[in-house]
Amino acid sequence: xxxxxxxxEIRGVSKRFxxxxxxxxxSLTLYPGQVHALLGExxxxxxxxxxxxxxxxxxxxxAILLNGRSIQVxxxxxxxLHGIAAIYQEPMIFPDLNVAENIFISHRGRGAVVNWRxxxxxxxxxxxxxxxxxxxxxxxxxxxxxxxQTVEIAKALSLKTRVLIMDEPTASLSVxxxxxxxxxxxxxxxxxxAILFISHRLEEIFxxxxxxxxxxxxxxxxxxxxxxxxxxxxxxxxxGRDMESFFVKDESRRDDLILSVQGLxxxxxxxxxxxxxxxxxxxxFAGLVGSGRTDVALALFGISPADEGKIIYDGQPxxxxxxxQATHLGIAYVPExxxxxxxxxxxxxxxNITLPMLRRYLTRLGIVKRRAEETTAEEYRQRxxxxxxxxxxxxxxxxxxxxxxxxxxxxxxxxxxxLILDEPTRGIDVSAKAEVHHxxxxxxxxxxxxxxxxxxxxxxxxxxxxxxxxxxxxxMGIFTRQEATQETVMTAAMGQKxxxxxx
Amino acid sequence: MQKVRQLIRPEQIRELSLLLIIILIVIxxxxxxxxxxxxxxxxxxxxxxxxxxxxxxxxxxxxLTRNIDLSVSSMVGxxxxxxxxxxxxxxxxxxxxxxxxxxxxxxxxxxxxxxxxAYGKIPAxxxxxxxxxxxxxxxxxxxxxxxxxxxxxPDWLVNLPRETLFSVGELDIRLLAxxxxxxxxxxxxxxxxxxxxRRLYAIGSSPDAxxxxxxxxxxxVLLAYVLCGALSGLGGFIYLSRIGTVGTTAAQGxxxxxxxxxxxxxxxxxxxxxxxIGMMLGAILMxxxxxxxxxxxxxxxxxxxxxxxxxxLAVASDALMMNRLRDLWARGAIQMRIAQDAAVQKE
Ligand SMILES: Nc1ncnc2c1ncn2[C@@H]1O[C@H](COP(=O)(O)OP(=O)(O)OP(=O)(O)O)[C@@H](O)[C@H]1O
Ligand SMILES: [Mg+2]
Numbered sequence: 001x002x003x004x005x006x007x008x009e010i011r012g013v014s015k016r017f018x019x020x021x022x023x024x025x026x027s028l029t030l031y032p033g034q035v036h037a038l039l040g041e042x043x044x045x046x047x048x049x050x051x052x053x054x055x056x057x058x059x060x061x062x063a064i065l066l067n068g069r070s071i072q073v074x075x076x077x078x079x080x081l082h083g084i085a086a087i088y089q090e091p092m093i094f095p096d097l098n099v100a101e102n103i104f105i106s107h108r109g110r111g112a113v114v115n116w117r118x119x120x121x122x123x124x125x126x127x128x129x130x131x132x133x134x135x136x137x138x139x140x141x142x143x144x145x146x147x148x149q150t151v152e153i154a155k156a157l158s159l160k161t162r163v164l165i166m167d168e169p170t171a172s173l174s175v176x177x178x179x180x181x182x183x184x185x186x187x188x189x190x191x192x193x194a195i196l197f198i199s200h201r202l203e204e205i206f207x208x209x210x211x212x213x214x215x216x217x218x219x220x221x222x223x224x225x226x227x228x229x230x231x232x233x234x235x236x237x238x239x240g241r242d243m244e245s246f247f248v249k250d251e252s253r254r255d256d257l258i259l260s261v262q263g264l265x266x267x268x269x270x271x272x273x274x275x276x277x278x279x280x281x282x283x284x285f286a287g288l289v290g291s292g293r294t295d296v297a298l299a300l301f302g303i304s305p306a307d308e309g310k311i312i313y314d315g316q317p318x319x320x321x322x323x324x325q326a327t328h329l330g331i332a333y334v335p336e337x338x339x340x341x342x343x344x345x346x347x348x349x350x351x352n353i354t355l356p357m358l359r360r361y362l363t364r365l366g367i368v369k370r371r372a373e374e375t376t377a378e379e380y381r382q383r384x385x386x387x388x389x390x391x392x393x394x395x396x397x398x399x400x401x402x403x404x405x406x407x408x409x410x411x412x413x414x415x416x417x418x419l420i421l422d423e424p425t426r427g428i429d430v431s432a433k434a435e436v437h438h439x440x441x442x443x444x445x446x447x448x449x450x451x452x453x454x455x456x457x458x459x460x461x462x463x464x465x466x467x468x469x470x471x472x473x474x475x476m477g478i479f480t481r482q483e484a485t486q487e488t489v490m491t492a493a494m495g496q497k498x499x500x501x502x503x
Numbered sequence: 504m505q506k507v508r509q510l511i512r513p514e515q516i517r518e519l520s521l522l523l524i525i526i527l528i529v530i531x532x533x534x535x536x537x538x539x540x541x542x543x544x545x546x547x548x549x550x551x552x553x554x555x556x557x558x559x560x561x562x563x564x565x566x567l568t569r570n571i572d573l574s575v576s577s578m579v580g581x582x583x584x585x586x587x588x589x590x591x592x593x594x595x596x597x598x599x600x601x602x603x604x605x606x607x608x609x610x611x612x613x614x615x616x617x618x619x620x621a622y623g624k625i626p627a628x629x630x631x632x633x634x635x636x637x638x639x640x641x642x643x644x645x646x647x648x649x650x651x652x653x654x655x656x657p658d659w660l661v662n663l664p665r666e667t668l669f670s671v672g673e674l675d676i677r678l679l680a681x682x683x684x685x686x687x688x689x690x691x692x693x694x695x696x697x698x699x700x701r702r703l704y705a706i707g708s709s710p711d712a713x714x715x716x717x718x719x720x721x722x723x724v725l726l727a728y729v730l731c732g733a734l735s736g737l738g739g740f741i742y743l744s745r746i747g748t749v750g751t752t753a754a755q756g757x758x759x760x761x762x763x764x765x766x767x768x769x770x771x772x773x774x775x776x777x778x779x780i781g782m783m784l785g786a787i788l789m790x791x792x793x794x795x796x797x798x799x800x801x802x803x804x805x806x807x808x809x810x811x812x813x814x815x816l817a818v819a820s821d822a823l824m825m826n827r828l829r830d831l832w833a834r835g836a837i838q839m840r841i842a843q844d845a846a847v848q849k850e
Binding site for chain 1: 512695696697698700701702704705707708709711712713714715716717718719775776
């Protein structure tokens, strides 16, 4: 089928970081008009491969060929000149600049003087083609993750891109936005752009990819057209063993309430939020990205408190006005943006995990007990199979998915009674995701109340006892496990009338 | 409210509030000091502010990139001394040559700072704390603690500070103050309209993203230091003509006033945001405070304490106010997007 010649070829690339062989003789070929998916567990070396293609890392060995000719890529601006653009796992935006500037900042040849009017015009043009409405004059600082990502895509498209690399672009998007993104990807593919696509969500891969390459521990395991791959073989190649791909939560809901929220509101953000959580219950929060789910979580955790409504915790009416107070009550919040709120990057895994509970790791003189700290961290490292040679490693060197596991460990270590999880499996590979689901199940059985915010709809449906759907800061309804299906939840999230019956 | 948000940025609110504070302070001192509203007060303040303003333009560019230059006072001192020595030794040097000499020697000192910071990968605060001492030490060695004296300087240089550009009623706008103002405006334009200016903000805003976007971060930072050096050189020239008698301790401690002006003017000390106009208002505010407190004969200790308090207030209000405002603005943007989405869906 592919009589075309390849645009970009990676031949026998190896890369080593200290003790980690991140890539070991990996080859990959990208054709114009093809969507090539790259799969692998956390730490398999996917992001490293991409960073080699864009000149952020230099390979120890191997070659990169563009249109059959060997090229050197020593920095990102060279990659851009070659027509290679990438959207990274962590959005790389300039918070102080506005949307339009973020799109055009690395452009050359837009004249010696900045023509603001033209820049705003061109930026709205590009965003318009992407079918998104973003105010091009607004500062990037306040944008949601999804919006930041759109800006990055616009940035990549504004350059003459022949190869577009997307490192987990869907991780922070909801179903609706993923559909939009995929339409865009198909348009680009039809225009002859070669696309390299990374995701941990298999159903997405099968929807969009033409070719699938799988890495494990830095080695190339398989590379086949999508027609020759099934979910089972893909998982086996990634994990190295067979594994059931989905998990359904056991019944563990008890009769006594842990939290009851009535008419919670924060002006201009959300209003009329009313729900109960029982001990042992998982309440899923579904909705589009930006529908206010995180804002409700932030209010319950006291980061940006609600200004209306009642919160009854353990039978006592409370007002939660600070995270410290929330923590004291036994509420833990695992945030969605691990870079901003989750991790202290230059500190070790162990130090990060014990940070909120440091009191427990002090000697009587107030000195940190390193041994105890590392024992705890080691437990979590094994429980979540965090890929790091030891817990003294600084978190900035971990792969994205492994960082997420550290954040989760950190909050579980506070031994909470009400756990708020905001996108807990974002960027986490299949086996770790199964592990997280397993842990949620265990915690619920122990009697914790869990509030699960997730844009991964199958996950919400499988893990929740009940699902609350939000749209534009309002509560659209609460569905029981029987009532909640892909269709009912999506229609509610999109704001349409819920049609009964149907398919 | 939406319209307001689109037209005004949080930074501009900050600048307006600085302007308001300046007006309030002038009214306050006017009620405390006899004959405060006079041409003399204006002259004093404007001539004390102009040097700081010129140097702070360079400092602002460095600070925008999430760096700092502590060595500006030594650069001003050194260039002032060097230029003074050259003109007093040969009378027939033309003004243009003297200015060029000061500016290019300043640029050279800035280049050394820039190379060490951008290519040597040594933290800016360490590098410039070092060169602050080194440049000063070199000047002491070079000058053998001999002073440049006013009587050795040519007339054109000594009279330069009294050169008037034009007069508004009683107030004479001096040439040098006008020059300082024009430099502020020119560099404000650079920040707004040249790709270089926008990239200064980008680098300070997120160094990681700048690297990944393929911006030549090191060259941009280097140039910021060179410009800071060059403007310190110009500041040195102005210092020479204004003070006349220049020794090896010239301009010592000036970097604190310069950095104070930058910070009070709302330039984020962690880079990424701030304007030249804001910095100018900061410099003017500090200048008014200084000159007025001198006239009220407040003792040195209290003067410094009041200065320090203003700096703390500026930084604290910056953190609080700007976060609030930005939050408000961002929420506005989100609400607008939702409204637009809804409108599109209706169609
Ligand atoms: N700068 C670095 N220094 C040291 N080790 C690194 C560095 N970058 C990556 N590694 C290591 O290389 C390995 C591969 O990491 P990489 O980020 O490529 O994984 P990934 O496949 O993208 O995983 P994920 O799905 O979690 O994003 C990991 O073990 C990681 O810890
Ligand atoms: Mg990765």
